[in-house]
Amino acid sequence: xxxxxxxxxxxxxxxxxxxxxxxxxxxxxxxxxxxxxxxxxxxxxxxxxxxxxxxxxxxxxxxxxxxxxxxxxxxxxxxxxxxxxxxxxxxxxxxxxxxxxxxxxxxxxxxxxxxxxxxxxxxxxxxxxxxxxxxxxxxxxxxxxxxxxxxxxxxxxxxxxxxxxxxxxxxxxxxx
Amino acid sequence: xxxxxxxxxxxxxxxxxxxxxxxxxxxxxxxxxxxxxxxxxxxxxxxxxxxxxxxxxxxxxxxxxxxxxxxxxxxxxxxxxxxxxxxxxxxxxxxxxxxx
Amino acid sequence: xxxxxxxxxxxxxxxxxxxxxxxxxxxxxxxxxxxxxxxxxxxxxxxxxxxxxxxxxxxxxxxxxxxxxxxxxxxxxxxxxxxxxxxxxxxxxxxxxxxxxxxxxxxxxxxxxxxxxxxxxxxxxxxxxxxxxxxxxxxxxxxxxxxxxxxxxxxxxxxxxxxxxxxxxxxxxxxxxxxxxxxxxxxxxxxxxxxxxxxxxxxxxxxxxxxxxxxxxxxxxxxxxxxxxxxxxxxxxxxxxxxxxxxxxxxxxxxxxxxxxxxxxxxxxxxxxxxxxxxxxxxxxxxxxxxxxxxxxxxxxxxxxxxxxxxxxxxxxxxxxxxxxxxxxxxxxxxxxxxxxxxxxxxxxxxxxxxxxxxxxxxxxxxxxxxxxxxxxxxxxxxxxxxxxxxxxxxxxxxxxxxxxxxxxxxxxxxxxxxxxxxxxxxxxxxxxxxxxxxxxxxxxxxxxxxxxxxxxxxxxxxxxxxxxxxxxxxxxxxxxxxxxxxxxxxxxxxxxxxxxxxxxxxxxxxxxxxxxxxxxxxxxxxxxxxxxxxxxxxxxxxxxxxxxxxxxxxxxxxxxxxxxxxxxxxxxxxxxxxxxxxxxxxxxxxxxxxxxxxxxxxxxxxxxxxxxxxxxxxxxxxxxxxxxxxxxxxxxxxxxxxxxxxxxxxxxxxxxxxx
Numbered sequence: 002x003x004x005x006x007x008x009x010x011x012x013x014x015x016x017x018x019x020x021x022x023x024x025x026x027x028x029x030x031x032x033x034x035x036x037x038x039x040x041x042x043x044x045x046x047x048x049x050x051x052x053x054x055x056x057x058x059x060x061x062x063x064x065x066x067x068x069x070x071x072x073x074x075x076x077x078x079x080x081x082x083x084x085x086x087x088x089x090x091x092x093x094x095x096x097x098x099x100x101x102x103x104x105x106x107x108x109x110x111x112x113x114x115x116x117x118x119x120x121x122x123x124x125x126x127x128x129x130x131x132x133x134x135x136x137x138x139x140x141x142x143x144x145x146x147x148x149x150x151x152x153x154x155x156x157x158x159x160x161x162x163x164x165x166x167x168x169x170x171x172x173x174x175x176x177x
Numbered sequence: 178x179x180x181x182x183x184x185x186x187x188x189x190x191x192x193x194x195x196x197x198x199x200x201x202x203x204x205x206x207x208x209x210x211x212x213x214x215x216x217x218x219x220x221x222x223x224x225x226x227x228x229x230x231x232x233x234x235x236x237x238x239x240x241x242x243x244x245x246x247x248x249x250x251x252x253x254x255x256x257x258x259x260x261x262x263x264x265x266x267x268x269x270x271x272x273x274x275x276x277x
Numbered sequence: 278x279x280x281x282x283x284x285x286x287x288x289x290x291x292x293x294x295x296x297x298x299x300x301x302x303x304x305x306x307x308x309x310x311x312x313x314x315x316x317x318x319x320x321x322x323x324x325x326x327x328x329x330x331x332x333x334x335x336x337x338x339x340x341x342x343x344x345x346x347x348x349x350x351x352x353x354x355x356x357x358x359x360x361x362x363x364x365x366x367x368x369x370x371x372x373x374x375x376x377x378x379x380x381x382x383x384x385x386x387x388x389x390x391x392x393x394x395x396x397x398x399x400x401x402x403x404x405x406x407x408x409x410x411x412x413x414x415x416x417x418x419x420x421x422x423x424x425x426x427x428x429x430x431x432x433x434x435x436x437x438x439x440x441x442x443x444x445x446x447x448x449x450x451x452x453x454x455x456x457x458x459x460x461x462x463x464x465x466x467x468x469x470x471x472x473x474x475x476x477x478x479x480x481x482x483x484x485x486x487x488x489x490x491x492x493x494x495x496x497x498x499x500x501x502x503x504x505x506x507x508x509x510x511x512x513x514x515x516x517x518x519x520x521x522x523x524x525x526x527x528x529x530x531x532x533x534x535x536x537x538x539x540x541x542x543x544x545x546x547x548x549x550x551x552x553x554x555x556x557x558x559x560x561x562x563x564x565x566x567x568x569x570x571x572x573x574x575x576x577x578x579x580x581x582x583x584x585x586x587x588x589x590x591x592x593x594x595x596x597x598x599x600x601x602x603x604x605x606x607x608x609x610x611x612x613x614x615x616x617x618x619x620x621x622x623x624x625x626x627x628x629x630x631x632x633x634x635x636x637x638x639x640x641x642x643x644x645x646x647x648x649x650x651x652x653x654x655x656x657x658x659x660x661x662x663x664x665x666x667x668x669x670x671x672x673x674x675x676x677x678x679x680x681x682x683x684x685x686x687x688x689x690x691x692x693x694x695x696x697x698x699x700x701x702x703x704x705x706x707x708x709x710x711x712x713x714x715x716x717x718x719x720x721x722x723x724x725x726x727x728x729x730x731x732x733x734x735x736x737x738x739x740x741x742x743x744x745x746x747x748x749x750x751x752x753x754x755x756x757x758x759x760x761x762x763x764x765x766x767x768x769x770x771x772x773x774x775x776x777x778x779x780x781x782x783x784x785x786x787x788x789x790x791x792x793x794x795x796x797x798x799x800x801x802x803x804x805x806x807x808x809x810x811x812x813x814x815x816x817x818x819x820x821x822x823x824x825x826x827x828x829x830x831x832x833x834x835x836x837x838x839x840x841x842x843x844x845x846x847x848x849x850x851x852x853x854x855x856x857x858x859x860x861x862x863x864x865x866x867x868x869x870x871x872x873x874x875x876x877x878x879x880x881x882x883x884x885x886x887x888x889x890x891x892x893x894x895x896x897x898x899x900x901x902x903x904x905x906x907x908x909x910x911x912x913x914x915x916x917x918x919x920x921x922x923x924x925x926x927x928x929x930x931x932x933x934x935x936x937x
Contacts, residue, residue, distance in 0.1 A: 008179045012187050019194035019214060028207045035210050038191070042217055049184075049228040054236050058220075061243050066213065066250045073254045074206055077261050095200040095916030102923035103193045109930050110182050110189075127236050135237050147244045154248035161255035164262075199915050208911075269911045276909030 007048055014041040028079045032070050039063040051127035184225035191218030205257050205269050209250070216246045278477075281339035283328055284358040284411060287368065290321045291403035298400065302393025311383050314396035318379045318403055322372040328360065329369060334783065337361050340413055347416075354474055359413035363784045366613060367410040367545055370620050374537045375403050377757035381628050382529035384753035385635060395435060399533070402428035406538050410545065415464055415474040418546065422460065422510065425539045426453045432534060433526040445522040452519040456509015463502035470495055480552040492559035500553050500560025503546065504567065511543030512594050513571045513601060518857055520594055524586040528631030531586060536593050536627050537620035544600045544616050548609045551785050555607065561691050565605025569686075569699045572598030574854075576706040580713070581840075581851040584641050585630050588714050592667065593623055595703060599682055602700065606692035608685030610781040614772050615678035621768045622666035622675055625761035629660035632750040632758065633718060637725055643717040650719040652747040655755050657719050659762040664715045666765040668708035669818045676815070677769030679704060681778075683814050684807050697810070701817050708821025716829035723747065 018038035022031045039062050046055035136144055191214060198211030220239045227235025257267070264272055294317025302310050332339075338361035347354040360368070379399060386395050405428055409421025427450075434446025467474055471482045489497050507513070512520040523535050534540070547554065547564065554561050575594035582588045596619050603612035634641055636653050650657040666673035669680065683704070687697035725747070749755070771777050828836050840847045849855065906917070 004179050008183065012183075015187060016190055016194075019191055022207070022210065022214065023194060023198050023201060028204050028210075031202075031207050031210055035214060038214065039217060042221060045184075045187075045221060046224055048179075049224050051224050051227070051236050051239075054220075054224060054239050057240065057243060061247060062213075062217070066247055069250055069254060070206065070210060070213075073257065077206075077258065077267060079204060079206055079267050089913075092200070092916070095912075095919040096197065098916070098920035098923035099193055099196045099200070102919070102926045103189060105923070105926055105930055106189060107186060109933075110185055113182075127233070131233055132236060132240070135233055136240070139234070140237055140241075143241060147241060150248050151244065154251050158251045158255040161252065162258045196915075196919055200912060200919065272911070273909030276907050 004048065008045070011041040011044045011048070014038070015045070026081050028074050029071065032067060032074060035070075036063050036067050039067065053127045053129045053132050055127075181225060181229050185222055188218045188222035188225065191215075191221065194218075203268050203270060205260070205267050205272075206254075208269060209253055209257070213246060213250065216242060278338055278340050279336045281328065281341055281360060283324055284339060284341040284360055285343045287321050287324045287328070287372070288358075288404050288407035288411060290317045290324065291400040291407065293317055295397045295400035295404060298393050298397035302397055305393065307387065307392055310393045310396050314400055315376075315379055315383070317400060318372075318376050321403060321407065322376040325368045325372040329365060332360075332365055334362065334780075337783065338364075351472060352468060354414055354416045356417060357413035357475075358411045358417075359476060360411060361784055362781050363545070363548060363613065364410055366617060366781070367541075368407070370617050371403070371406050371410055371538050374620050374624050374761070375406075375533060377760055378529050378533045378537070378624065378628065381532075381631075381754050381757040382527070384751050385529055385631055386527060391435070395432075395527070398428055398431045398435070399529075402432065402534060402539070406542070409542055413476060415467065415476075415479070418549075419457075419460065419464065422506075422542060422546075423457065425534070425542060426450055426457070426510070429453075429523070429534050429539055432530040433523045435526055435530065439525070442525040445519075445525040449519040449523050452516050453509050456506045456516050459502045459505025459509070461506075463499045463506065466495065466499050466502070476549070483552045483556055486556060488555075489557045489559070494557070496553055497557040497559045500550070500557045501563060503550055503553070504560065504564050507543030507547050507601070508567065509543075510546075511540045511597050511601070513543070513567050513598060514574065517571065517575065517594050518860060521587050521590045521853070524584070524590050528586070528627055528634060531590070532624045532627035532631070535590065536623040540593060540597055541600070541616045541620065544597065544604065544612055547601065547604045548613055548785075551604075551609045554604070558691065561605050561607065563605070565602050565686075565691065565696060568598045568601025568603070568605055569696050570598070571595070572602060572703045573699050573706075574598075576703045576710065577850060578853050579710040580706065581847065583643055585633065585643050585646070585714060585718065586627070586641055588643075588710060589623070589626055589630060592626075592707065592711065595707060596623065596667070599679065599700065599703070602686060602696055603682040606686050606689040606696060608682060608689055608692075609785045610778040611678065611681040611685050613781060614777050615682055618666070618674035618678040618765070618768050621761055622663040622673075622765040625659060625663040625758060625765055626667065628754070628758055628761065629656050629663065632656045632754055633660075635750050635754070637747045640725055643714065645725040646718045646723070647721040647725075648719070648723040649747055652723075653749045655749060656758065659755075659758040660719070661715065662762040662765050664711045666769075667711055668821060669704055669814060671815065672766075672769070674765050674767070674769035677772045680811050680814055681772060684810055687810060688806070701814055704814055705817040705821045708818040709825050710821075712822050712825030713829050716825055720830055721833065 015038050018034040018041070021034040022038070025031045025034065039058060043055040043058040043063070046052075046058060195211045195213075195215030195218060198214065199208050202208055202211065220242055223235045223239045223242070227233065227239075260272060261267060266272070294313055297313050297317075298305075298310055302313075305313075328339075338359060340360070341358045343356040343358065345353075346356050379396075382395065382399065386392055389395065402425060405421045405424025407421070409418050409425060412418035412421060430446045430450040433449050434443045436442045437446075464474060467479055471479050473479060473482075483496065486496060489495075509516040520535055520540070524531055526534075554564065572595045575591045575598065579588050579591035579595065582591060596615070600612040600615050600619070603609070603615060633646070633649060633653065633656060636656070637646065637649070640646070662673065666675040669676045671677075679700075683697055683700045686692045686700050687694055723746075828839075852858075906913075
């Protein structure tokens with residue numbers, strides 16, 4: 002019972018934040034509501050017993066990625082969205098398509114009776130030690146690959162975001 | 178006791194909101210944030226299934242998803258900055274030179 | 278049958294000459310080209326003489342298998358050569374007259390730029406004609422048949438830059454092709470019913486079949502179809518229209534191909550197939566009727582022609598009619614006899630006409646000739662001999678052969694007095710128009726201009742002699758004239774006493790035992806009749822000479838008045854009875870129009886081109902419509918993805934529900 006109330010509470014915050022993201026016209030408002038969504042999602046993870054994941058969600062997602070977003074919004078001085086001629090296809094085809102797909106999936110989900118099995122609160126404790134064991138034993142290769150991926154992402158971001166002369170000057174400096 | 182399907186429904190709602198944001202919004206950064214919203218919805222579904230089937234690898238996968246989302250956000254924002262430098266706009270409808 | 282290993286050399290030698298001149302002639306000197314052409318052609322003639330000297334009727338016929346060709350089940354055809362008395366006669370005529378004409382053309386065509394081409398084509402023609410004559414089966418004969426048609430096309434259209442020459446070449450080839458269709462049908466029938474095209478097989482198979490007196494049947498069909506082919510090649514009604522146009526070619530070509538050899542191929546083929554014809558009285562009748570009608574018809578046209586070569590062309594058609602009439606009444610050896618003498622005097626007539634044309638700067642219209650006998654004595658002498666020969670005056674060659682035909686037309690079991698009468702009337706007309714030609718060309722006053730002597734003639738036949746007025750031709754051209762004149766004089770004597778017929782008898786003896794009996798009976802009974810008929814035909818010749826002398830020597834203004842008074846009739850004859858125009862309207866124009874409208878516009882443009890064009894433009898239309906998807910707009914792409922995703926989800930759910 003308590004579980005359900007908590008779930009509904011945090012769930013409501015999630016949905017409200019998501020809808021607000023859609024509704025707001027200024028990107029900074031959308032960013033802040035996204036942070037709210039992520040925070041409540043972390044609470045949901047805790048309800049499911051995934052402590053480590055919840056912590057990582059707050060630290061990485063809400064703390065790093067969203068900060069990055071907010072920095073970029075402020076860097077580029079993004080203002081309110083103007084009305085511009087959008088794409089008719091997106092509105093006419095895409096929105097109904099998504100909604101129909103969602104309805105279909107929901108309907109299928111609700112039909113499967115064995116999906117009604119309950120998940121108790123704190124069902125699976127996400128012990129960091131256990132996760133670490135999995136990560137460095139079973140999933141070692143993906144782990145290493147993702148570290149390479151991050152390295153590449155860093156280099157890519159640096160190159161993409163730098164000014165063109167800076168790159169050229171760096172190349173000349175290497176030669177000279 | 179919360180039925181699994183409730184978690185999945187919530188995840189689905191978040192995902193659909195993400196897609197709708199992608200389709201409706203005009204600011205590139207907001208579109209990017211909708212992508213993050215989609216990824217979050219998917220993460221929730223992973224964790225819910227991990228709890229249902231008592232498989233810890235679901236949570237490990239969430240970990241990887243977050244790593245990839247971080248890398249993608251970094252590179253994507255760098256691209257947005259580069260585009261802003263040349264096109265002076267953040268309106269995605271005006272970045273449409275790649276057409277026939 | 279005895280083998281003879283030299284048989285295949287005779288056709289191959291001219292082929293080698295044609296190849297050498299054809300490939301290397303362009304950069305060779307005229308002397309080298311001449312040497313090559315004459316050596317190879319002369320070598321063929323020499324081989325023919327060697328074979329003839331070694332020929333004995335006891336060991337005839339000779340054969341030689343050169344190589345395998347077709348094997349298809351039980352049907353087989355090889356490259357085989359065959360020599361019997363008939364082929365020997367043809368062989369000697371073709372090589373001998375051919376060689377003489379080659380020598381003549383050295384002089385006639387010397388100034389021409391394409392000299393090597395001419396010599397190459399002439400040798401090529403010799404190769405095909407000899408293949409035709411020496412073939413052992415109908416298919417090898419057909420190779421020669423088609424080949425001489427090709428050579429004829431190449432040589433008629435030799436001055437191909439002239440539109441009329443090119444058109445004449447085309448006309449000859451196409452009309453020949455129509456005849457060839459009949460020939461092919463006959464070959465197919467033979468293959469189907471006899472299983473072979475070899476002469477010995479076919480003729481022995483034919484022996485066992487009954488005579489088709491009913492007028493229908495396999496052999497009648499084969500005979501009639503073979504006659505269609507012969508009518509095309511030998512210019513009989515209704516396929517003669519190409520021969521007058523073929524006069525566009527150089528005169529040696531007209532002499533060799535359209536007088537002496539190629540056009541006689543049809544007669545040879547009919548004579549060779551005598552076994553088939555003798556079993557089908559209906560086919561024989563048709564052959565005789567066509568021959569007789571053509572003889573008369575062409576002779577009447579010859580009266581009114583003004584071009585010297587056209588007169589000779591119609592004369593050729595007419596004389597060929599005589600040969601077919603002879604074959605049609607069963608006198609095959611008489612037909613071949615006339616073929617031989619005709620080769621001599623008609624070849625001579627054409628060569629002499631060429632000498633005349635050469636001597637007056639390219640003019641061919643007889644109205645502009647006259648009085649040439651003092652300028653060209655040798656040409657005059659030889660042409661006189663030829664004219665007397667063709668008119669049938671004794672003791673020249675034409676008298677013997679023509680008389681033989683007329684007698685057989687009257688007395689043979691297939692002949693009748695009607696054929697004889699047509700033959701005598703035609704002989705009269707022949708004599709008339711030949712002497713008309715003789716008087717117009719050589720007597721009276723010269724009606725041409727003096728400048729014609731060194732004028733550049735038409736037909737691209739430039740002279741550049743620089744002489745004034747008409748002149749005699751060089752000895753390289755006169756030599757063959759003299760030889761042929763000699764042959765026209767004595768060539769008929771071989772037929773005295775039936776020696777020629779006796780020589781050819783082994784070839785035509787199939788089933789003609791009854792014929793021979795009838796003949797000897799007829800001869801014994803009618804020697805008196807024969808002499809009477811001979812006197813009648815000789816007097817017809819004299820009558821023609823007298824009439825020509827009156828109209829064209831004594832009173833030269835009379836012909837014009839007669840022509841004017843005859844009005845429309847004369848016009849019809851002068852315009853060849855408008856047959857060419859009729860064919861044009863009936864066949865040529867509908868074919869061309871139909872081809873233009875249906876095949877070109879209808880099929881080629883509207884179906885084939887349209888399909889390609891329309892598929893291309895359809896592709897362009899479709900892509901033009903679809904390209905709007907690539908708008909560059911990110912949100913529309915996302916919209917498409919979302920819609921597609923919904924479709925995929927729906928499909929998966931549907932499949933999952935269904936499978937469950």
